Amino acid sequence: MKKNQTIEQAIAAIPSGARVMIGGFGNPGTPFSLIHELLRQGQTGLTLIKNDANEAGHGISKLIENGQVSRLITTHIGLNKRAIDLMNQGQLDIEFHPQGILAEKIRTAGAGSFGFLTDIGLDSEITRPEDLLDWQGQTYKVEMALSADFALLHAAEADWLGNLVYRGSAINFSPLMAMAADHVIVETPSLAAPGHFRPEHIHTPGAFVDSVVSLAQLTSDYGIIDHHVRR
Amino acid sequence: MSVAERILSRAVNEITPGSIVNLGIGLPSRIMHYLPDDFDVQIHSENGILGAWKQAAPEAMDPFLIDAAGAYVSLGQGASLFDSAVSFAIIRRARLDLTMIGAFEVDSAGNLANWKIPGKFSPGIGGAMELAQKTRRIVVLTNHTDKYGKPKILHTCRLPLTAKACVSRIITDLAVIDVTGDGLVVREKLVDISDAELQEKTEAELNFATGEGPHDTA
Numbered sequence: 546m547k548k549n550q551t552i553e554q555a556i557a558a559i560p561s562g563a564r565v566m567i568g569g570f571g572n573p574g575t576p577f578s579l580i581h582e583l584l585r586q587g588q589t590g591l592t593l594i595k596n597d598a599n600e601a602g603h604g605i606s607k608l609i610e611n612g613q614v615s616r617l618i619t620t621h622i623g624l625n626k627r628a629i630d631l632m633n634q635g636q637l638d639i640e641f642h643p644q645g646i647l648a649e650k651i652r653t654a655g656a657g658s659f660g661f662l663t664d665i666g667l668d669s670e671i672t673r674p675e676d677l678l679d680w681q682g683q684t685y686k687v688e689m690a691l692s693a694d695f696a697l698l699h700a701a702e703a704d705w706l707g708n709l710v711y712r713g714s715a716i717n718f719s720p721l722m723a724m725a726a727d728h729v730i731v732e733t734p735s736l737a738a739p740g741h742f743r744p745e746h747i748h749t750p751g752a753f754v755d756s757v758v759s760l761a762q763l764t765s766d767y768g769i770i771d772h773h774v775r776r
Numbered sequence: 777m778s779v780a781e782r783i784l785s786r787a788v789n790e791i792t793p794g795s796i797v798n799l800g801i802g803l804p805s806r807i808m809h810y811l812p813d814d815f816d817v818q819i820h821s822e823n824g825i826l827g828a829w830k831q832a833a834p835e836a837m838d839p840f841l842i843d844a845a846g847a848y849v850s851l852g853q854g855a856s857l858f859d860s861a862v863s864f865a866i867i868r869r870a871r872l873d874l875t876m877i878g879a880f881e882v883d884s885a886g887n888l889a890n891w892k893i894p895g896k897f898s899p900g901i902g903g904a905m906e907l908a909q910k911t912r913r914i915v916v917l918t919n920h921t922d923k924y925g926k927p928k929i930l931h932t933c934r935l936p937l938t939a940k941a942c943v944s945r946i947i948t949d950l951a952v953i954d955v956t957g958d959g960l961v962v963r964e965k966l967v968d969i970s971d972a973e974l975q976e977k978t979e980a981e982l983n984f985a986t987g988e989g990p991h992d993t994a
Contacts, residue, residue, distance in 0.1 A: 620901060648860035648864055669905065
């Protein structure tokens with residue numbers, strides 16, 4: 546079954562108030578084109594789950610700055626002063642997790658489980674007494690799995706069946722989110738017919754993917770950020 | 777030599793051949809540029825790289841390949857790329873030999889505070905908590921005092937902790953200090969400074985190693 550859709554069709558499936566995972570660590574893996582269409586369609590009251598908030602004026606920061614996001618579940622927003630200001634002004638509700646714990650919460654949901662036990666942050670202020678579990682003489686922190694209604698992902702290459710291949714450091718949260726969301730929308734600049742990939746080289750099998758959007762070209766959003774180049 | 781260069785040129789000696797190392801965002805990430813090009817090390821970056829190396833040549837920079845600090849890194853021979861769950865499995869399974877990391881405060885028990893200043897600075901935890909809690913050896917790189925001249929090496933940290941009793945060594949612009957069972961021990965001085973002067977800039981009590989040369993690494 547061909548999963549190709551137009552970008553308008555694919556994003557129109559997302560209602561206001563949805564919980565949406567978005568791939569990417571900084572720029573690599575951020576699905577800028579899908580985000581731009583979500584900005585254009587204007588759904589509001591969104592809960593976003595992403596490693597970071599991109600940088601001011603880029604990626605999901607556009608959705609935040611446009612007032613479409615009520616809550617952000619993330620690990621670090623240090624590169625986005627605009628998001629920090631909105632958080633400090635009480636206009637954006639932010640939930641922080643240690644980075645690998647956020648990844649594992651998503652992976653756990655994606656594996657069909659409900660939670661896991663950890664010792665990360667056990668002695669720190671991020672742990673509340675009600676999160677603790679004493680089990681067979683040890684104390685653990687309970688971390689619940691984190692799922693979502695939608696995931697928006699960027700794949701370097703995909704086929705019509707939704708088989709995905711990521712590139713460089715753009716893997717990051719994407720294969721985990723593909724497994725943890727109920728409806729997975731993928732953008733790719735390189736859409737191929739089934740059979741194009743060596744089967745063992747596929748990162749995300751098509752079973753997890755609902756919709757594939759072919760991008761005619763990558764905009765300047767996907768390019769090198771000058772201020773990250775060391776002179 | 778600037779203060780940062782003094783810290784970095786000493787810190788680079790902490791990296792032993794054949795090791796797996798994470799260099800925190802900010803000052804520590806600059807250590808890479810002090811390593812010889814053929815140095816045998818695998819640099820881990822928490823966004824999913826083992827074998828990150830110095831910034832790629834302009835024509836080879838790949839917008840889809842950055843390290844956790846956002847730098848357009850190259851990849852060393854034998855590098856691997858993986859997802860964030862695997863990246864943090866490497867950390868939590870204690871496969872990193874060394875992490876060098878910054879600090880707001882560090883104390884005589886090796887407690888580290890580097891992620892939050894309540895009411896002033898709370899951009900999130902990132903990978904700091906897992907790196908601090910699970911890396912085999914944590915070396916803190918920091919200015920000896922803050923921008924107001926107040927000590928950053930304290931009896932007991934006052935800011936929210938990143939992790940308890942995790943720090944092995946502190947390298948500042950003035951000295952190399954080890955966290956031991958008997959408190960803080962000064963191993964080397966990086967500038968011409970008396971014991972009394974160094975103590976004055978440090979809230980925690982310092983012990984001064986006697987008869988130990990600059991190559992002693994405890």
